[in-house]
Amino acid sequence: MNFALTEEQAMVRDMARDFAEAELMPLARKHDDDGCIDESVFAKVGELGLWGLTIPEEYGGFGMTNVALCLVLEEINRACASVGVTLSVHNSLAASTLLKNGTDEQKSSWLPRMATGEVLGAYSLSEAASGSDAAALKAVAVRDGDGWRLNGTKLWVTTGKQAGLFLVYARTDSTVSKAKGITCFLIPKGAEGFVVGKSEKKTGLRGSSTTELVLNNVFVPDSMVLGPVNRGFHIAMDALDGGRIGIASQAIGIGRACLEASVKYSKEREQFGRAIGQFQAIQWKLADMSARLDSARLMTHNAAWMRDQGQACGRQASQAKLLASTACNFAADECLQIHGGAGYTDDFEVERYFRDARITEIYEGVTDIQRMVIARSLLA
Numbered sequence: 002m003n004f005a006l007t008e009e010q011a012m013v014r015d016m017a018r019d020f021a022e023a024e025l026m027p028l029a030r031k032h033d034d035d036g037c038i039d040e041s042v043f044a045k046v047g048e049l050g051l052w053g054l055t056i057p058e059e060y061g062g063f064g065m066t067n068v069a070l071c072l073v074l075e076e077i078n079r080a081c082a083s084v085g086v087t088l089s090v091h092n093s094l095a096a097s098t099l100l101k102n103g104t105d106e107q108k109s110s111w112l113p114r115m116a117t118g119e120v121l122g123a124y125s126l127s128e129a130a131s132g133s134d135a136a137a138l139k140a141v142a143v144r145d146g147d148g149w150r151l152n153g154t155k156l157w158v159t160t161g162k163q164a165g166l167f168l169v170y171a172r173t174d175s176t177v178s179k180a181k182g183i184t185c186f187l188i189p190k191g192a193e194g195f196v197v198g199k200s201e202k203k204t205g206l207r208g209s210s211t212t213e214l215v216l217n218n219v220f221v222p223d224s225m226v227l228g229p230v231n232r233g234f235h236i237a238m239d240a241l242d243g244g245r246i247g248i249a250s251q252a253i254g255i256g257r258a259c260l261e262a263s264v265k266y267s268k269e270r271e272q273f274g275r276a277i278g279q280f281q282a283i284q285w286k287l288a289d290m291s292a293r294l295d296s297a298r299l300m301t302h303n304a305a306w307m308r309d310q311g312q313a314c315g316r317q318a319s320q321a322k323l324l325a326s327t328a329c330n331f332a333a334d335e336c337l338q339i340h341g342g343a344g345y346t347d348d349f350e351v352e353r354y355f356r357d358a359r360i361t362e363i364y365e366g367v368t369d370i371q372r373m374v375i376a377r378s379l380l381a
């Protein structure tokens with residue numbers, strides 16, 4: 002067994018780290034305050050090739066692995082989780098899903114533009130009444146000539162404001178059991194009747210956009226159906242196996258930022274005549290944060306490696322997300338505690354980490370859904 006990174010993996014991780022430290026860390030607070038990502042960041046991520054990290058070279062991307070994506074996402078999220086989730090959803094839920102299920106024509110018309118970031122990708126499964134029970138979705142697609150007419154309202158769409166291509170799931174057959182009658186549609190921004198609705202005001206990840214989508218009789222031609230009709234739920238679930246590895250990496254990145262801030266403050270802050278890091282109560286917090294984050298990272302890289310080998314990794318992806326998101330929230334909570342009252346103000350980045358961390362236990366499947374996936378796999 003060899004845990005060493007390849008030269009290529011180390012190179013892309015270092016590139017992402019340099020970019021994150023030089024360009025994202027100084028902007029993260031602004032993204033949070035402004036409720037949007039600075040326009041310049043989208044272009045810079047494109048210049049570095051990160052929008053196309055997992056898109057094959059023949060479509061203009063780097064053609065790198067999911068393990069490489071984990072390394073990059075950890076670095077980016079350590080600096081700014083709003084940019085991190087945008088990058089994760091674009092690569093793991095949108096571009097990878099199109100690559101795996103698209104026709105040659107779909108891939109050649111969209112992937113080159115997704116690789117540069119000219120077109121950002123979004124994934125739209127959830128609705129008001131179908132969050133954890135994703136297969137209960139109500140958006141409907143009815144056959145119309147050589148395509149489909151879509152109606153309904155989708156929710157919680159990451160990158161809704163900026164995305165140029167949306168993977169939208171709608172019901173195409175209501176006579177079969179709910180998961181067997183769903184289809185995935187590719188809808189470009191600006192399609193007639195396709196409205197990007199209200200933006201959510203969130204507790205954290207305030208720089209990233211999260212919107213509603215309204216489908217008013219939107220026509221989608223057959224050429225824009227992704228994968229077989231009525232196989233959309235399987236596509237959605239497989240995409241989430243990859244997406245959950247991305248969110249696990251995000252959680253590790255935020256958690257690492259918390260650990261690093263805690264170590265720094267523990268050395269600087271003095272009480273009772275010595276640095277607080279000299280007290281065992283603080284040392285044990287740091288030790289537990291480190292152990293939990295490092296074990297989550299190993300789980301996450303293992304799940305990513307399995308996905309790169311084409312192996313089924315649903316259980317491993319859910320285990321990685323479960324461990325990483327809980328380790329992240331533990332780290333954020335302890336980090337704030339170590340900082341005391343100062344951590345509860347915006348004098349430090351800690352309060353933002355604390356708010357950003359919380360979503361990792363919620364989106365792309367809440368923690369108990371991860372447990373459900375793991376337990377079902379064990380009992381199958």
Ligand code: CAA
Pocket residue numbers: 090124126127132133134135136157158159180181234235236238239241242315363364365366367370373374
């Ligand atoms: N890969 C491929 N197929 C899969 C699969 C996977 N990982 N998991 C399940 N399937 C298939 C099953 O084999 C089954 O196929 P058949 O009908 O052919 O037998 C079908 O899907 C239905 O599976 P289940 O019976 O397990 O489905 P279920 O209705 O019980 O749901 C669930 C399972 C795990 C609870 C699922 O609904 C789920 O993951 N819920 C959470 C949804 C979620 O994570 N949403 C996040 C949306 S994205 C987001 O957060 C916003 C963002 O942009 C970041």
